Amino acid sequence: QEYITNEPFNHVIIDNFFEPDIANYLEKNFPKMTEMPTIFKEPMSYKGQLSDIKKYWPKFTKHFNFLQSQGFRDSISDITGISNLLKDDIMAGGGLHQSPKSGFLDIHVDANKHPFNKKLHRRINLIIYLNKHWKDDYGGSIELWSDNKYKPGKIIKSVLPKFNRAVIFATNRTSWHGVEEINCPEGESRKSIALYYYTKSRPENELYEDSSVIWFGKSRIKKIFYPFLNLLIKTLKPYAKYIKRNVFDANKD
Numbered sequence: 001q002e003y004i005t006n007e008p009f010n011h012v013i014i015d016n017f018f019e020p021d022i023a024n025y026l027e028k029n030f031p032k033m034t035e036m037p038t039i040f041k042e043p044m045s046y047k048g049q050l051s052d053i054k055k056y057w058p059k060f061t062k063h064f065n066f067l068q069s070q071g072f073r074d075s076i077s078d079i080t081g082i083s084n085l086l087k088d089d090i091m092a093g094g095g096l097h098q099s100p101k102s103g104f105l106d107i108h109v110d111a112n113k114h115p116f117n118k119k120l121h122r123r124i125n126l127i128i129y130l131n132k133h134w135k136d137d138y139g140g141s142i143e144l145w146s147d148n149k150y151k152p153g154k155i156i157k158s159v160l161p162k163f164n165r166a167v168i169f170a171t172n173r174t175s176w177h178g179v180e181e182i183n184c185p186e187g188e189s190r191k192s193i194a195l196y197y198y199t200k201s202r203p204e205n206e207l208y209e210d211s212s213v214i215w216f217g218k219s220r221i222k223k224i225f226y227p228f229l230n231l232l233i234k235t236l237k238p239y240a241k242y243i244k245r246n247v248f249d250a251n252k253d
Contacts, residue, residue: 003080003168008146008156008176011169012079015162017128022063023164027130030191031057033100043222043229044215046103051095060096067126067195076197079168082123085197088114094194099140101186105179106226107145107152107216110171110196118210120198122171128193129161136160140182140190142167147174152216161190171196172206176216212237 003012018026036048037056050056053064066072068087077083088094092115099105114120127142134140141160146153150173158180159167169175182190212233215226 006157008144008153009170009172009174010080011144011167013159014166014168015164017164017166020164023130026060026063026193027132027163027191029059030130031096031098033098033189036096036098043106043225044108044213045105047097047099047105049093049095049097051091051093053091053095057096064091064095064195067193073197076124076126076168080124080170082199084199085124086120086199088120088196088198090116091195092116094196097192097194099179099182099190101182101184101188103140103179103190104181106222107143107176107178107218109173109175109177109214111212112171112173112208113210114198119200121200121202122196123199123202124168124197125171126166126168126193126195126197128164128166130163130191130193131161132163134160134162134184134190138182138184138188138190139180140184141180143178143180144169145176145178147176150174152176161192173208173211210237 003010006012017023031050033048035056036050037052038049040047040049053060068089073085073087077085110122110125112122114122131140141158143155144157144159146156153176159165169177179190184190214230217223217226
């Protein structure tokens with residue numbers, strides 16, 4: 001019930017998500033920033049991403065298998081009220097995320113469909129944080145924004161990425177969110193696990209044309225620049241598979 005009633009859009013925060021021994025193992029064995037195979041350093045974000053767990057970080061395979069299992073997805077369905085959730089075997093845009101000092105993620109709504117299977121609707125994001133001794137002044141909170149005529153309105157909730165905390169939230173045209181700039185000490189980083197769940201259909205009132213990530217900036221320059229960026233991404237989207245950096249569907253929470 002909390003998931004349905006929380007503002008500014010459907011979400012729930014769950015502390016002590018994993019059993020302590022599992023959370024400690026994941027935190028202790030998380031890859032270093034230098035071991036992340038992909039680093040995004042661009043106007044929209046600064047972060048590392050590792051999606052192919054079996055190839056790059058097989059020691060976490062069994063944990064991701066659990067998070068994608070039918071039993072676990074049924075539990076997410078119980079929380080969200082969304083039945084028949086499907087996993088993403090390639091974890092496009094998901095897996096392990098990590099941001100160093102000065103890392104950030106600008107305000108956005110996520111792509112509404114799977115980047116390679118357009119019959120699948122992206123419905124739920126699960127983010128689990130693995131940051132021990134994270135202080136308030138380190139920043140890096142995920143910010144949940146209200147919607148104002150399909151643009152972000154104001155920050156309604158700011159959630160620190162504390163150790164073993166999970167945030168589950170809806171993916172739709174008005175679920176604006178971003179990550180504030182990180183101010184942790186040099187050598188430390190903001191670490192998280194990210195999984196996205198899909199369905200074969202979605203409510204009619206949530207349907208809109210196949211869309212990539214839609215960006216919105218806080219600064220005056222980005223507020224001017226991002227509408228042109230969004231238009232460019234939309235125009236080039238059909239050719240995304242031919243472009244090395246696929247900004248069109250990648251998500252970086």
